[in-house]
Amino acid sequence: MGEESSQQKDEEIVRQIQSGKIGLFAVLINRYEDKIKRYSRKFLSDHEDINDVLQDIFIKVYKNIRSFDTKRKFSSWLYRIAHNELINTLKKRKKKTLSLFDLDILFPQSANDSSNSLNQQIDRKDMEKIIDKCIDQVELKYREPIILYYFGGLNYREIADVMQIPISTVGIRIKRGKEIMRSIFEKSGYNL
């Protein structure tokens, strides 16, 4: 079962879990635990909190797995649950409301993956190094799409689905976030 399931697509595994093979849920945990942990670390710094939230995320995924449409992408759905859980944890902890009405959402300008000059200047690996060093200093609204894009492997459309914001806003936030990080990186005198 192990080898066979390790080659199956997420959506196929979910379909089997939905029909009763609950043991396969372990495969999904194995596949996504590290990714979700890395994603969670960018929201929460406390190690214990992250483990608790991680458990809650996977429990929520299991509870709601029958609502998942296997024609859609599982990772986007999982990140959406993780996003909600992390935002709720942050709200509880900081007792701070996260803004629903953001100018980027109200009036986003056009932006896309390829037309970004910054993308051409800095290649993906360099960007990942910059992110590792500077991401904590960037506002959450820019931090989250950058993490999902560079470490979660999601495209703009999938990130829009996770965060439930316009696709153009995702582009703007990634672009601005990268600009902010680059400036922090340069000011700190780091070398690539």
Add this chain to the structure above:
Amino acid sequence: MIMNNQEQKSIEEVVLNKIKSGEVKMRPKIYFVLKTTLIALSVFVVILFVLYLVSFIVFTMRASGAWFLPGFGPLGARTFLFSLPWILILIAVILIVALEVFAKHFTFVYRRPIVYSMLIIIALVLLGGFIIERTSFHPDLFWRAREGHLPLMGRIYRDPNMMVEPQNVHHGVVSELTEEGFRLKKSNDEILNVVVSGETQFPFEKEIKEGDIVVVMGERNDDTVQAFGVRRINDELDIFQRRPPRFPPEGR
């Protein structure tokens, strides 16, 4: 790395143990079907209510004559603004925001800027509200309420504050032409003498005949109104023309 593996295992173990022990259970499909149905029903009810509200606002404003005031220039526009039912408008705005919040759960809504979906919702609500207002829906309820056949909602239509004329605005049928102007028969059968002068504004048609339904703006002194402006209301615009056949038109 070893520690990391142990940690991974523990999270996996904890979750799987909870599943195997039955502490955590998968929600049945019917739960999600019911939840979706409930949300869809709530959205439907909110849509119906907001359409009713918008059409009712327009209906009351036509009934009071306030709707026709912007035709009387800046003074008319100012009176129009003051006579708007702001509480009902505020409720409608809250419901529109609630619809936007509901709509934001749909992919085709959140993938686009919020301004677009908000504008589309507002446009559809206004359009729907105006279409309903043009039907006999509200006049029928209004006349039923008058007959006493509308026990629950009747109060809304009978409420004297709901369709009260704004200050210095008089709405009714021209019952007789006089040398100074004309006599105006209001819906409560009160007769007013309307004095028309050279300064009186006629936004659309100057010629007034007996039987015309008009809105007069002007200061009232006893039974006399010095007309600042007179506007003949097209029959189609007047809600009282859309009364059910069992009510013969008044003043005709």
